Amino acid sequence: MRTSIATVSLSGSLTEKLTAASRAGFHGVEIFENDLLASPLTPEDIRARCADLGLSIDLYQPMRDIEAVPPQEFARNLRRARHKFELTRRLGADTVLVCSSVSPLAEDDDALAAAQLSRLADLAQDFGVKIAYEALAWGRHVNTYDHAWRIVEAADHPALGTCLDSFHILARGSDPKDLEGIADIPGEKIFFLQLADAPLMAMDVLQWSRHYRCFPGQGGLDVTGLLRHVIAAGYRGPLSLEIFNDVFRQAEAGPTALDAHRSLLALQEAAGLAALPAPVVPTGTAFVELVTTDAEPASTLLGALGFARTARHRSKPVDLWQQGEARVLVNTGPAALPRALGFARAGGTPMDGTCLAAIGLESPDPAGAARRAESLLAPVLPRRRAPEDAPLEAVAAPDGTELFFVATDATGATDATDATDNADPADAADRPRLPSWTADFRPVEHTEAAGHSYRVDHLALTQPWHQFDEAALFHRSVLGLDGRESVDLADPYGLFRSRAVSNTDGSVRIALGVGPAPTDDVSRTQHIALATDDVVAAARAFRAAGGRLLPIPANYYDDLAARYEFTDGELETYRELGILYDRDAHGEFRHCYTETLGRVFFELVQRDGGYQGYGAQNAPVRLAAQHTVR
Numbered sequence: 001m002r003t004s005i006a007t008v009s010l011s012g013s014l015t016e017k018l019t020a021a022s023r024a025g026f027h028g029v030e031i032f033e034n035d036l037l038a039s040p041l042t043p044e045d046i047r048a049r050c051a052d053l054g055l056s057i058d059l060y061q062p063m064r065d066i067e068a069v070p071p072q073e074f075a076r077n078l079r080r081a082r083h084k085f086e087l088t089r090r091l092g093a094d095t096v097l098v099c100s101s102v103s104p105l106a107e108d109d110d111a112l113a114a115a116q117l118s119r120l121a122d123l124a125q126d127f128g129v130k131i132a133y134e135a136l137a138w139g140r141h142v143n144t145y146d147h148a149w150r151i152v153e154a155a156d157h158p159a160l161g162t163c164l165d166s167f168h169i170l171a172r173g174s175d176p177k178d179l180e181g182i183a184d185i186p187g188e189k190i191f192f193l194q195l196a197d198a199p200l201m202a203m204d205v206l207q208w209s210r211h212y213r214c215f216p217g218q219g220g221l222d223v224t225g226l227l228r229h230v231i232a233a234g235y236r237g238p239l240s241l242e243i244f245n246d247v248f249r250q251a252e253a254g255p256t257a258l259d260a261h262r263s264l265l266a267l268q269e270a271a272g273l274a275a276l277p278a279p280v281v282p283t284g285t286a287f288v289e290l291v292t293t294d295a296e297p298a299s300t301l302l303g304a305l306g307f308a309r310t311a312r313h314r315s316k317p318v319d320l321w322q323q324g325e326a327r328v329l330v331n332t333g334p335a336a337l338p339r340a341l342g343f344a345r346a347g348g349t350p351m352d353g354t355c356l357a358a359i360g361l362e363s364p365d366p367a368g369a370a371r372r373a374e375s376l377l378a379p380v381l382p383r384r385r386a387p388e389d390a391p392l393e394a395v396a397a398p399d400g401t402e403l404f405f406v407a408t409d410a411t412g413a414t415d416a417t418d419a420t421d422n423a424d425p426a427d428a429a430d431r432p433r434l435p436s437w438t439a440d441f442r443p444v445e446h447t448e449a450a451g452h453s454y455r456v457d458h459l460a461l462t463q464p465w466h467q468f469d470e471a472a473l474f475h476r477s478v479l480g481l482d483g484r485e486s487v488d489l490a491d492p493y494g495l496f497r498s499r500a501v502s503n504t505d506g507s508v509r510i511a512l513g514v515g516p517a518p519t520d521d522v523s524r525t526q527h528i529a530l531a532t533d534d535v536v537a538a539a540r541a542f543r544a545a546g547g548r549l550l551p552i553p554a555n556y557y558d559d560l561a562a563r564y565e566f567t568d569g570e571l572e573t574y575r576e577l578g579i580l581y582d583r584d585a586h587g588e589f590r591h592c593y594t595e596t597l598g599r600v601f602f603e604l605v606q607r608d609g610g611y612q613g614y615g616a617q618n619a620p621v622r623l624a625a626q627h628t629v630r
């Protein structure tokens with residue numbers, strides 16, 4: 001279906017908004033009055049600019065406080081309306097939105113509202129425009145979609161229809177049964193459809209609407225269900241996003257528009273209106289890539305964690321470090337510098353450039369995963385590789401993290417000649433042979449890591465402050481991961497919010513976070529959590545190898561002792577090593593943290609009995625401890 005976006009949803013000047021909407025692939029826009037008033041362009045200029053950008057102007061809005069008022073007041077309203085209809089005509093738009101009155105002058109009189117809206121529609125017709133009447137959830141007398149529709153139906157005017165707005169309808173928390181009436185509205189009388197989601201919050205509905213709306217799929221409203229009803233009614237007009245959101249108002253328009261359009265594509269797929277390449281859910285974390293300008297500190301830290309440098313890239317300064325099933329690439333190539341500088345710039349503070357730049361996701365179908373990502377507007381990354389290198393499918397996540405879709409050869413071999421599929425031959429015959437990324441690496445002499453063994457448990461990636469919701473939607477829609485509830489934590493210097501996404505068996509878990517301030521180094525960290533069966537042994541081995549664990553205050557352990565029962569000496573061990581403890585309905589979690597390099601630190605975790613979480617309870621203690629170390 002045609003897609004549209006209200007200019008109020010994007011930041012910047014009107015022309016910046018229009019350019020961003022066009023670049024992101026929208027077909028049309030709703031022009032918001034304030035954007036027009038603030039623009040130096042004439043309505044004719046705006047019309048021409050939109051035409052150049054390939055955008056239709058689907059709606060001009062809003063007109064307020066028009067209907068069900070005493071005659072003298074209505075006469076004044078008609079005078080105002082005449083000016084707006086003239087403007088709409090000059091814009092080349094054909095529909096004007098009228099929202100239900102909030103005026104104390106408005107009377108609770110449907111017949112009067114219908115008669116005056118009909119009179120307004122007569123006037124609109126003279127200018128070749130139509131009126132879409134929308135119930136604001138806080139309208140004085142008209143605040144439900146069916147009430148607005150009854151008035152439109154009673155007016156029975158060809159230039160008067162209704163505008164449905166998912167926020168106003170769903171925010172009232174109505175019974176799903178109340179939505180069934182939507183399908184009974186004749187489709188051609190639904191003149192416009194505005195779509196917005198919102199996080200579930202208990203607050204005044206006007207404040208909620210004006211500050212917290214978000215793109216469909218980012219909040220907790222059933223926008224998909226509502227869309228199905230509207231389609232069942234026969235509506236075939238544009239799907240238009242109308243998002244009032246304080247964060248988007250400040251964020252760059254280009255990326256916001258792209259995320260906005262992605263949300264509409266995913267919504268159409270969910271409502272059965274469009275088919276996209278199916279999601280290919282990743283089945284594991286093949287590798288994590290760190291970029292740094294100096295490999296020494298990272299090598300020392302990895303060495304203390306028991307990783308061995310097992311291979312080196314054939315043509316680039318990239319080392320492969322392995323410990324059990326965990327693989328970390330350390331890249332000191334020219335790509336590292338701009339990344340490191342980019343992060344430093346984003347935060348406004350110069351810092352050690354070590355950062356987590358890429359994730360290799362194990363994929364049963366890397367090409368399919370890349371097609372899915374591309375169809376949802378994820379930037380596909382140039383391969384920037386030597387001709388002899390294995391082809392890699394990669395896309396960029398909203399925060400710039402590169403996601404590689406890979407199929408590591410079954411042997412985990414690090415030599416091209418070993419990269420054979422040693423599975424059942426019948427099985428191998430049906431599957432295309434994919435050269436493994438490991439074929440690009442040459443083994444180097446090393447001593448095998450001893451003792452405990454690791455695999456990647458989860459990755460925790462702090463998002464730029466304005467991209468938290470987008471990141472969650474991206475990881476769910478593009479990668480097919482499931483989202484958990486977002487958790488708010490009191491960081492000693494503000495609020496830290498976290499939301500995890502994972503695959504079904506938990507072999508891929510990513511915790512997306514957002515910190516209180518964009519310039520706060522501690523809250524901009526990224527961490528790699530390594531799972532072990534014995535975190536105490538792993539912590540001791542790390543220390544014995546010269547590693548430094550994050551010290552945790554004694555008060556934390558005194559509190560733990562009061563909350564849980566531990567076996568003799570257990571708590572003392574945790575206290576000594578800085579191991580934190582959590583428990584849920586399924587099992588237990590023990591975890592500790594290494595020192596931080598640039599933006600990156602490691603966490604050692606032991607999950608027992610099917611514990612589902614990430615130790616979020618303990619995050620404030622961890623954040624405070626990291627602030628202290630700084």
Ligand SMILES: O=C(O)c1ccc(O)c(O)c1
Nearest residue numbers: 062099134165209210242
């Ligand atoms: O918040 C408002 O006033 C407002 C205006 C126009 C709309 O379409 C809407 O949904 C809300």
Ligand SMILES: [Mg+2]
Nearest residue numbers: 134165194242
């Ligand atoms: Mg609206």
